Amino acid sequence: xxxxxxxxxxxxxxxxxxxxxxxxxxxxxxxxxxxxxxxxxxxxxxxxxxxxxxxxxxxxxxxxxxxxxxxxxxxxxxxxxxxxxxxxxxxxxxxxxxxxxxxxxxxxxxxxxxxxxxxxxxxxxxxxxxxxxxxxxxxxxxxxxxxxxxxxxxxxxxxxxxxxxxxxxxxxxxxxxxxxxxxxxxxxxxxxxxxxxxxxxxxxxxxxxxxxxxxxxxxxxxxxxxxxxxxxxxxxxxxxxxxxxxxxxxxxxxxxxxxxxxxxxxxxxxxxxxxxxxxxxxxxxxxxxxxxxxxxxxxxxxxxxxxxxxxxxxxxx
Amino acid sequence: xxxxxxxxxxxxxxxxxxxxxxxxxxxxxxxxxxxxxxxxxxxxxxxxxxxxxxxxxxxxxxxxxxxxxxxxxxxxxxxxxxxxxxxxxxxxxxxxxxxxxxxxxxxxxxxxxxxxxxxxxxxxxxxxxxxxxxxxxxxxxxxxx
Numbered sequence: 020x021x022x023x024x025x026x027x028x029x030x031x032x033x034x035x036x037x038x039x040x041x042x043x044x045x046x047x048x049x050x051x052x053x054x055x056x057x058x059x060x061x062x063x064x065x066x067x068x069x070x071x072x073x074x075x076x077x078x079x080x081x082x083x084x085x086x087x088x089x090x091x092x093x094x095x096x097x098x099x100x101x102x103x104x105x106x107x108x109x110x111x112x113x114x115x116x117x118x119x120x121x122x123x124x125x126x127x128x129x130x131x132x133x134x135x136x137x138x139x140x141x142x143x144x145x146x147x148x149x150x151x152x153x154x155x156x157x158x159x160x161x162x163x164x165x166x167x168x169x170x171x172x173x174x175x176x177x178x179x180x181x182x183x184x185x186x187x188x189x190x191x192x193x194x195x196x197x198x199x200x201x202x203x204x205x206x207x208x209x210x211x212x213x214x215x216x217x218x219x220x221x222x223x224x225x226x227x228x229x230x231x232x233x234x235x236x237x238x239x240x241x242x243x244x245x246x247x248x249x250x251x252x253x254x255x256x257x258x259x260x261x262x263x264x265x266x267x268x269x270x271x272x273x274x275x276x277x278x279x280x281x282x283x284x285x286x287x288x289x290x291x292x293x294x295x296x297x298x299x300x301x302x303x304x305x306x307x308x309x310x311x312x313x314x315x316x317x318x319x320x321x322x323x324x325x326x327x328x329x330x331x332x333x334x335x336x
Numbered sequence: 337x338x339x340x341x342x343x344x345x346x347x348x349x350x351x352x353x354x355x356x357x358x359x360x361x362x363x364x365x366x367x368x369x370x371x372x373x374x375x376x377x378x379x380x381x382x383x384x385x386x387x388x389x390x391x392x393x394x395x396x397x398x399x400x401x402x403x404x405x406x407x408x409x410x411x412x413x414x415x416x417x418x419x420x421x422x423x424x425x426x427x428x429x430x431x432x433x434x435x436x437x438x439x440x441x442x443x444x445x446x447x448x449x450x451x452x453x454x455x456x457x458x459x460x461x462x463x464x465x466x467x468x469x470x471x472x473x474x475x476x477x478x479x480x481x
Binding site: 131 | 341362369373375376382386387389391392420421
């Protein structure tokens with residue numbers, strides 16, 4: 020196999036990096052070959068997730084964070100995810116629009132990804148794309164999720180530090196104590212803090228954090244105010260990401276986080292592969308006739324699923 | 337594995353701020369099942385080429401209404417070539433006089449779409465052209481492809 024491209028990716032050649040990301044996005048044996056070749060060179064980058072509701076200013080904040088890290092001399096990779104239409108399979112990937120300050124800087128690589136049917140706020144190949152950027156020697160990788168609702172929490176498994184971006188006017192104290200996205204925050208940001216109600220949003224988030232039982236060693240996320248569009252407060256966000264990283268190192272939590280990430284990756288890949296192998300035994304007509312049986316109330320969903328599973332087991336035996 | 341979606345970069349070079357047309361095209365291509373990277377107005381030739389490179393797009397679509405296309409487009413093509421993004425399909429639209437079209441085709445633009453173009457025709461044109469290119473590149477093996 021041709022190995023020139025591996026060296027080109029490792030050297031950070033943007034054409035090679037872009038091609039490798041396309042390959043992992045496409046999936047299948049080509050994707051597996053790319054990951055197999057690059058995996059030994061991963062594990063060095065710091066991975067930071069940025070998530071939050073649509074319109075809270077995630078892309079603008081990512082733009083500002085990247086500018087900070089660039090000034091420090093780090094090379095920055097960005098993966099920005101936007102949703103795929105469930106109806107047409109198309110997507111508008113517009114995160115780059117907010118990251119124009121970074122254009123023309125060879126130390127920054129931005130890649131937009133569509134979810135392509137994956138739920139959870141990321142594309143199924145997002146983590147593979149992060150691994151390509153990691154192998155390409157980017158020191159810091161910022162992963163921006165789709166505009167997340169309440170339960171798109173996959174980013175927390177993929178990133179070492181998760182920044183959750185909120186904005187004034189999106190909900191009251193009950194929203195703040197619900198389970199889900201706020202629970203995964205290592206750093207909480209109230210962006211657009213020049214707007215009315217920013218103080219109340221900060222107070223609601225603080226109250227929620229104060230209700231959590233304290234233990235000496237656990238991390239308490241800060242609640243930070245920013246106006247990302249003017250770069251206000253973003254230095255604090257960088258500082259607190261750094262403090263969280265130092266905390267992970269001091270408590271020896273980085274390895275544990277990485278293990279948890281690999282475990283969830285493995286679960287996801289197994290699900291995907293098992294599903295596709297199971298369905299490969301089946302033609303479309305068979306599937307249709309089974310759905311017909313459900314529609315006529317002859318069989319319920321569990322009976323159909325069990326029948327398919329038994330058939331697959333028999334064909335393997 | 338299903339056919340991967342066509343990736344299209346839509347950019348507006350130069351200084352005119354009339355982006356309605358570019359947005360209509362972006363939306364129409366989305367509805368045609370493509371992944372559209374929208375970079376917005378006031379893009380320099382370098383910014384456009386850089387985005388095309390990093391996003392590994394199949395198509396680069398430029399929208400321009402200022403009349404500066406004969407100045408800007410050659411520079412964009414040059415920046416794209418300098419980065420070795422030589423397999424992306426080049427198309428453009430906006431206010432482009434008929435007499436400029438041969439020169440644009442010479443530069444490598446395979447489609448020039450003026451006002452009144454149906455978005456369905458545009459989507460079909462892109463799908464056919466990209467389909468042909470993919471068939472061709474599948475016959476010549478290249479790394480990580």
